[in-house]
Amino acid sequence: MSAQSPMANEMASSHCEEPQGKPQSIHACNFRYAGRLSNENARALTGLHEKFALQVANALELYLGTSLQLRLLSLEQKPMQDYLPGISPTSYMLPCALNVMDSQFVMEMDSCLVYPMIDLLLGGVGAAASAARELTEIDEQIMESVALLIVKEAEHSWRSLKLSLTPGRCIKPVMIPHIFPANEKLVLLIFQMELGGTTGEVKLVLPTSFVGYLLRHIKAAQSAKMSAVRALPNLRERLLDCKFRVSADMPQIRVFVKELTGMKPGAILRLNTAVRNMGRLTVEDVSIFEATPVRSGRMKAAQLAERMKDLSTVKEQA
Secondary structure (H helix, E strand, O other): OOOOOHHHHHHHHHHHOOOOOOOOOOOOOOHHHOOOOOHHHHHHHHHHHHHHHHHHHHHHHHHHOOOEEEEEEEEEEEEHHHHHHHOOOOOEEEEEEEOOOOEEEEEEEOHHHHHHHHHHHOOOOOOOOOOOOOOOHHHHHHHHHHHHHHHHHHHHHOHHHOOOEEEOOOEOHHHHHHHOOOOOEEEEEEEEEEEOOEEEEEEEEEEHHHHHHHHHHHHHHHHHHHHHHHOOOOHHHHHOOOOOOEEEEOOOOOOOHHHHHOOOOOOOOOOOOOOOOOEEEEEOOEEEEEEEEEEEOOEEEEEEEEEOOOHHHHHHHO
16 A cells, blocks of 8 residues: 555645535525415405405494494414414404315404494493403304304405305304314404494404415406406497597588578578589598488488598698
């Protein structure tokens, strides 16, 4: 065996060194937050549910007999584990089945809004509860009509899906893990309601799978609408169905005023022009063709001759 020289060792070590490049940028990845909504999808959901808020507010005002305000406060996306700790134990929770998929969404309402509604439905003035407490079965039964109204407005807002929503029975917050799987990602539509002197939140808690299904149908509806707009006939084709005033006459004819004032039924007005002279066919006072008055059956008509060369000049001279 022969030992390598120091020169050979130095060349070998330098040959094995990795080339210097740009420093790598390494970031921690949290897979729980994968699949977040894009800005475009968030805008589509926001626009849709801002209209939903107005419709619900109008419907509740008529039903409860009092004024209220409802507006979309925010749109959030959370894993189910992050949503659970924020639920108040006294909140009104109503699951609702989605017939388009084996899934449900939940309507959550602060109890501070529930008690004024119950008071109004019982003939009161909408007084708030003195202290927060869990809802009784009687409270839940009274609120069924209000919840059904809100669900119907949601069904109307999502009409592009052609779905029917089936409200379930009110549940306690501890039952939420039985509604959504532990690995479910949720989309929270958070609304702020002002009822009398009380302000609280109403939330629609949607599984992300349903939100994706909804967004696909929203985009399909928008695409179909744009296609319908593009399918409209162009301006030239649409003008073919428009009506214009058309006349066949003899322009630039002068008569004495005394002949006009002396006109009566059966009189003959001399136009002081030869019969062989051509008249003009005008459309909205613009001369288009030289024309001769004729008859077509029992109808008056005009026999067209040469087209007028300069329409703008003819119009100014007329």
